[in-house]
Each structure stands twice: as structure tokens, then as C-alpha cells.
Amino acid sequence: MTEPLLELTDVTKTFPNGTRALRGVSLRVAPGSVHGLVGANGAGKSTLIKVIAGVHPPTTGSLTWQGARRSWRDPGAARRAGLATIHQHIPLVETLSVLENVFLDRGGFRRTPVGRREEFADLVERLGYPVEADVLVGDLSIGARQMVAILQALAAGAELVVMDEPTASLSEGERRLVFDAVRRLSGQGTAFLYISHFLDEILDLTGQVTVLRDGRVVLDRGTAELDEETLVRSVSGRELRAVESVPAVVPDRTAPVVLEVAGLSSPGRLTDVSFEVRAGEVVGLAGLLGSGRSEILAAVFGDDQAATGTIRVGDRPVHAGHRRSAFRRDRGPRDAVDAGIAYVPEDRVRQGLHVGEPVWKNISLPYLAASARGGVVPREDDERAQALRAVGDLGIVAAGIDSTPAELSGGNAQKVAFAKWLYGDAKVWLLDEPTAGVDVGAKADLLGLVRRLAAEGKAVVVVTSEFEELLAVCTRVLVVRRGRLVAERAAARMSEEELMMLAQGLTAGTVRDAG
Numbered sequence: 001m002t003e004p005l006l007e008l009t010d011v012t013k014t015f016p017n018g019t020r021a022l023r024g025v026s027l028r029v030a031p032g033s034v035h036g037l038v039g040a041n042g043a044g045k046s047t048l049i050k051v052i053a054g055v056h057p058p059t060t061g062s063l064t065w066q067g068a069r070r071s072w073r074d075p076g077a078a079r080r081a082g083l084a085t086i087h088q089h090i091p092l093v094e095t096l097s098v099l100e101n102v103f104l105d106r107g108g109f110r111r112t113p114v115g116r117r118e119e120f121a122d123l124v125e126r127l128g129y130p131v132e133a134d135v136l137v138g139d140l141s142i143g144a145r146q147m148v149a150i151l152q153a154l155a156a157g158a159e160l161v162v163m164d165e166p167t168a169s170l171s172e173g174e175r176r177l178v179f180d181a182v183r184r185l186s187g188q189g190t191a192f193l194y195i196s197h198f199l200d201e202i203l204d205l206t207g208q209v210t211v212l213r214d215g216r217v218v219l220d221r222g223t224a225e226l227d228e229e230t231l232v233r234s235v236s237g238r239e240l241r242a243v244e245s246v247p248a249v250v251p252d253r254t255a256p257v258v259l260e261v262a263g264l265s266s267p268g269r270l271t272d273v274s275f276e277v278r279a280g281e282v283v284g285l286a287g288l289l290g291s292g293r294s295e296i297l298a299a300v301f302g303d304d305q306a307a308t309g310t311i312r313v314g315d316r317p318v319h320a321g322h323r324r325s326a327f328r329r330d331r332g333p334r335d336a337v338d339a340g341i342a343y344v345p346e347d348r349v350r351q352g353l354h355v356g357e358p359v360w361k362n363i364s365l366p367y368l369a370a371s372a373r374g375g376v377v378p379r380e381d382d383e384r385a386q387a388l389r390a391v392g393d394l395g396i397v398a399a400g401i402d403s404t405p406a407e408l409s410g411g412n413a414q415k416v417a418f419a420k421w422l423y424g425d426a427k428v429w430l431l432d433e434p435t436a437g438v439d440v441g442a443k444a445d446l447l448g449l450v451r452r453l454a455a456e457g458k459a460v461v462v463v464t465s466e467f468e469e470l471l472a473v474c475t476r477v478l479v480v481r482r483g484r485l486v487a488e489r490a491a492a493r494m495s496e497e498e499l500m501m502l503a504q505g506l507t508a509g510t511v512r513d514a515g
């Protein structure tokens, strides 16, 4: 190997609560390489990149950057030395333009110097993806924001770009754009440390892979010598059952309709969306990012004040009877929960977790509310037992159920937010990107869980960007485009390619025009 750009030697990190997140990690990243970093939820990936980026000082061990031993005083020091980190939630300023965001680090963004436009044009040329300088970042798709974040890294002179799950909520097309950009830039000499739970991406994109498990490197190998099976085994430490091996639910066409949505509209978002879900059905909403698929779930849950239309759970109307608008934010979600709807939003960690409360309380909150409505106040012992069960069912890695979500890895916090709804008495489940951010083992567990819910007679609606997953877990798929339902298929009779075409509106002959 040529002289590494970055070298970590025997790095350990112990948090104040005693968690040993890194237990002697060594890693070498070559200049201009694309280096994959993978591992199960809680394996230590985020902690490692925080050490690299100067957010956490290592407890012991050393970091060598461009041949010199360094210890970053703060993240600014790492950035100035040529190390950029792009996190999943990209901290761009929505009210500023692309140009202003790209040069944010240099300040003075209210008056954009003329030279910056030329520099911007050069950066865009290097990236090989057309991004307009004057568009507001708030108006961009997540994929385009990734591109802006990459431009920002280039503008800061980054030689190593650390990308933390860059494609987690991207559509297939957007993923390809990110891949192309990474390949192109690495060809020009920029190195990437690429973190992803999508092992096919890792195999496709990287030249070298490091696998972490329980804070240790368990595999470090050239990608050409790896296959998916080896990688899966190394990440999860076990043989995985494929999702397909969980028996699929065969829908019963005579089963009662549990959820009925009729004429659901919301100005600028949704137009006349109508569908039914029977007991035991898993219905998938497929569409590109921004198609309105998540908005449908939010509106059904009552989280869209402008929405109109009729929603029923069994015979019970939901969100009815308000004069000004059928859906009032203050009443909507409560009425939905009372009617038996559980909603796991995409951004569940921010929307669904109380970060200051321990894990066991987070898991028991809806259960507590339901029990209290029934006149029974659960004992703390019961709530703790419930939480322990959830930790076992979902394989949540935490020091204990008294940890707070802030002390958990991203994927494990996702699982806590999910677990929160598991033991309630919901009849309808609305799941937005249920497997986002979770590792390959937990993904299979969660999908198995969705099937179990259906087998218990629940009505489930799932939104996911991963079409393969959608087809594996759903009985029926509705395709959403520009806020309308444009096609419906039995999942068993549909291929991923067809789904992709429909979502993009490419088969005009078979799809009603979405207008």
C-alpha cells in the first residue's frame, strides 16, 4: 500500500458511562481510495468517524494524517486539515442558496464575491452533476442536498470525505448519482470513507472494506476478494435467514376492511387518494422521493391540517366533525391513536423519542397511555419487563434499559422508536421507512415482524425506498406519483424493474396520467 492518507493505530474509546465503543481499532485509508466501513448497529462506526473528525478524542491510540501524528483540538482543526464529514442529516441552511451553502465555511455569504461563482462552476464541473447556484437548498431533494454537501466538502479542500450512510433515504436514481460522483471524484484523487448498511453498495463502490463488530475490526480486505455472504456473516456474526424464508401472508380477499381512505386530498400535496386495507394485508406505497408517499401516511394519521377526505378504521370515522378543517393538528393524531392507528414516522428519532428519558420509559409511553385510558396504571415493573422484551425481540444494543436514546447508536435509537408502538393495541400500522438505518440482521428481523403483524390480522401500510424490500414484504403495492395513486399491483406479480418504471412514470400506456 502507498503511504496512507489516514492511519489509525489501536484506537480505543470508552464513554463516561463505561461503554467501550472502540476496543483497539486500526485502519489505513489510501489516498484517492473508496474505503467501506460496515458493521451492525452499535458496532462503533459513528464513534470511529467522530474520532477521525475530531468530535471525540480517542481514549488511547493514535491518528496519523498525511504522515504526521495528529490529535485534533476540535472538528474545525480536522476540517482545516482536509477532512470533511457528511452526516446523514445534512446540516445545510435551507433558507440560503446552494452557492451560499457551498461557501458557508468561509463566511461573508450575504455578499457573494464574484470569484466564487467561477470557483463554484469549477467544483460543479469536477462533480459532474449540474447543480444550480441560486436555488434555495430548502427547495432541493435529499439527493441534490447530498450533492451540495459534497460540493461543500470540495470547496473546503477536503482530501478525505467521510460519508455516513449517504444513500439511506435516497431513491434508486439518486443513489446512482451519488455513486457516480464518488467514483468520479476518487478518480481525481479525493479519498472516501463510505459507511453504509447496504452491502451491495459496499461491494459495488469500494476498493477496500473494514468491518467492525463490538468495537473491533473483524475483517479488513480488498473488496475484490469479498462476496456478499462473507460480508453478511462478518457484519452480523451469524447466518441470516433471508426475509423470504418467513412465510408470506396470503391475503384473504373476504377479510374485513380495516382501513378505508376515500378522497384524501391536501393542496399541493395529495389529490383524491383512495384505498382500502383488509385485515392481514401489507400494502406498500411505492414512489420516488417527493412523490407524496410519506404525505399519505402523515395525512391518514391526522398530521396534515390542510387535508380533507374520509378515513375510517372499521366502522369508526377518524378525524371527522371538526368544522374548520377535518384534520386539526392538535386533535388529528390523538383521534387516530384512539381509533387504533399506530404511526412510525420516517424521522422517528426526532419525532418519536424523548431523548432525556430512559429507554424503558420511551418504549412504554404509548402502552402507558393505552393502559391509562383503560383505567389501569401499569406498574414500573411491568413497564420494565415490557422494555426488556422489546430489547430482546428487536436485538437492541444498549448498556441497559436505563440508558437514554442519546447514548445509543443511530440504528438502535431507530429500533427503540419502533418498539414504542409494538405492544399497543393498534389495528392499523403506518410504517414510514421501517428499516432505514438498521443493519442487515435487524432488517430481516423487522421485516419478519411486519409479516407477523399481518398474520395477527392487522392492516399494515409500508413506505420504503427499497423496492426489493417492498416486494418481499407486501401483498399489494400502490404506486404514488405527484400526490396521486397511479397504479396498483399484486406484489407477487410485479418485478422491481416494473415498479421502478411505474414510479418514474415511464410506462405511459399502462399508467393513468398523473397530470
Ligand SMILES: Nc1ncnc2c1ncn2[C@@H]1O[C@H](COP(=O)(O)OP(=O)(O)OP(=O)(O)O)[C@@H](O)[C@H]1O
Residues within 6 Å of the ligand: 015, 016, 017, 019, 020, 021, 039, 040, 041, 042, 043, 044, 045, 046, 047, 048, 397, 398, 399, 406, 407, 408, 409, 410, 411, 412, 437, 439
Ligand atoms: N455518547 C455516548 N455515550 C455512551 N455510549 C455511547 C455514546 N455514543 C455511542 N455510544 C455507544 O457506543 C456503541 C457504539 O455506537 P456507535 O454509534 O458508534 O455505533 P454505530 O456502529 O455507528 O451504529 P449504527 O449503525 O446504529 O449507527 C454503542 O453501544 C452505543 O450505545
